[in-house]
Amino acid sequence: MPSTMQDEPLSLATLLRYASTVHADATVRTWTGTESRVLTYRELGEQAARLAHALTALGIGRGDRVGTFMWNNNEHLIAYCAVPAMGAVLHTINIRLFPEQITYVTDHAADRVVIVDASLIPVFAPVLPTLRTVRHVIVANGDAAALPAPEGVTVHEFDTLLAQYPGTFDFPVLDERSAAAMCYTSGTTGDPKGVVYSHRSNWLHSMQACTTDAMGVRAGDRMLAIVPMFHANAWGLPYAALMAGASLVMPDRFLQPEPLLALMAAEQPSFAAAVPTVWNGVLTAVDAKPQDLTHLRAVVVGGAAVPPQLMRAFEERHGVPIIQAWGMTETSPLGALAWPPAGLDGEAAFAYRITQGRIPAAVQARLVGDDGTELPRDGKAVGELEVRGPWVTASYYSPDAAGIGADAFRDGWLRTGDVGTISADGYLTLVDRAKDIIKSGGEWISSVDLENALMAHPDIAEAAVFGVPDEKWDERPVVAAALRAGVEPDAGALRAFLSDKVAKWQLPERWTFVSEVPKTSVGKFDKKVLRKQYAGDMSPPSARWIWLWHSGVRTRSPAWSTRPTCARRSPS
Structure with missing residues (x-):
């Protein structure tokens, strides 16, 4: 029996229209080292429309890949919105890969246009002549003339290019299962592997991020996105902020502890997210030169296990609660967050907070032993974690259907390579990576x-x-x-x-x-x-x-x- 519900696609174009009208006065603010460059969500919508026009004029159509080689800043968020909304595919290139890996992922994705931050020209310029598919480079936040253009490549300046086009665009109605963005793994073993996110997966992931058992993103928040936008959709923070009407605070290239603390003092973010090594450096700096951090209602930390001592130090000395999270590029990335069960506090709650967290309803998880049998969820049995769900990848991207990394999948489940336990009430505790145990x-x-x-x-x-x-x-x-x-x-x-x-x-x-x-x-x-x-x-x-x-x-x-x-x- 079919339902009577309308079949409205979950499109990022719909999300952009919503944010730029309903939450038009929310902002994205990019730190310059002394102050912030401010863009309202209304202006974000207009700039995204102009970029969509510009990319169309450069020959970008549905399914074409547009790369970004950028820090977390206003211009990167404009690309986050415009490229998927127009039906193209956003490829966020990891600026910290080795040059040969940058060449590999750009060619493998077949990027036709790359948007580059001017401060990264010294890194990108030597790689550009090796890129086989790129025909246009758009330079943001600096002089485009500083980037030598090899034969067959045209270089444009971001603001000048966008100024030629109107601030409205007729964004198409898209299949929600079509590709919206792609990100490659960090390539710690072999070549980086591509994960392609859909409009549907990004939308559902954003809804999960906004729930109170996840990041609890809400209107009025100022979200400091330290986790890079070139890695796993910046943990979903940009699209979650657009959905909830939260403002975003972007650190750009200022990622050392002292500049981050200066940014926090100026912008007073209510929420932040980054890997443990970032917060370890911030803790050392703020211990040496104290400042008030109680404006942070929560800090989500993932990417690696969070040392319990780091959690205690931030909470006891600075009044900042750290929430541990688990996820992967392959899981968009939210797979679990360690909010303790209701009614617990003190050490009883802390015992849950140092786990990787409770697995949400949309993500199914199981533990598998060496012999392939499923293990009990009793908090004791140790096995490899496997997951599946609407924002978990079913394969790695391969332009020729070559089955890259097929051994990472089993019977429709993603084999994470993490080893741990799952309790009866759904809390994941990881012992180690399978390769590191x-x-x-x-x-x-x-x-x-x-x-x-x-x-x-x-x-x-x-x-x-x-x-x-x-x-x-x-x-x-x-x-x-x-x-x-x-x-x-x-x-x-x-x-x-x-x-x-x-x-x-x-x-x-x-x-x-x-x-x-x-x-x-x-x-x-x-x-x-x-x-x-x-x-x-x-x-x-x-x-x-x-x-x-x-x-x-x-x-x-x-x-x-x-x-x-x-x-x-x-x-x-």
């Missing part, structure tokens, strides 16, 4: 648990743990720690600090101290780089590998003994 002596060691325990030490700014081969135990953990200013390395003392926090057999013997833990293009600890450094394929700057010798622990391995930079200590 350390298998030692037939038992599992969670690198995440060790990292969280280490980062509770007051002398440690950052700590990453990774596994390396060991002839006796299969694998053993290695710690790469960045210490706070003025602190002398003491691996023995740090190991002793861990001794009452993890089982004795999990205590690391191998340590290195670095100025900064290497990061991926989206701010996560890059353990691939650390493994290469340990193996001797590359040398960490100013780092010495320290091996603590302890009874009952293997004291020699071929890879270790041949390292010329190794520093050994006698038994302690």
